[in-house]
Amino acid sequence: MSRKIIAASTFGQDGVSDETLQGAAQGQRAAIPDASLPSAEAAIFKVTMNLHDPNQDDLVETIFRNGTLTVVGIVLAFSLGFVTHWAANPIPWEPLDAFALFPIFIGIILQIKALSDLLDHKCLQRRPFLRANRIFMTGLILTAGGVMIAILLDFLEITKIAGTIG
Structure with missing residues (x-):
């Protein structure tokens, strides 16, 4: 069973750092406090990632x-x-x-x-x-x-x- 991770981005605002998004992309849970998100004028972008992407075959070392x-x-x-x-x-x-x-x-x-x-x-x-x-x-x-x-x-x-x- 795969976990799903939701990350938020604010398109250039100071709400979420690039490291947070990269951590989410690598399967780490990102702690994003609600107070750090800017007002409603910033678009919130949700990325749902499936950790086992069926399109990308697992690689063998x-x-x-x-x-x-x-x-x-x-x-x-x-x-x-x-x-x-x-x-x-x-x-x-x-x-x-x-x-x-x-x-x-x-x-x-x-x-x-x-x-x-x-x-x-x-x-x-x-x-x-x-x-x-x-x-x-x-x-x-x-x-x-x-x-x-x-x-x-x-x-x-x-x-x-x-x-x-x-």
């Missing part, structure tokens, strides 16, 4: 965005590194590996999309930033799920090979 961008880039690099390492695995590929490969690839594509969105200047606004974070988290969950399936499939393959040898 650049440092916070840069930290998120770094995390997304590092996690994406680990995801790509896992796929590279898994492709070089000496265990032969089987059709069952597609169950792990599909979520990993979809997750990596979503992580790349999130990285691309975070690099855009529009991502300094809150809504695009949160959207990019949701896309990244979806990609991360898919990739992590695919990695777990891949590890399980490799474990089952290793136990199957060990069972035929021993």
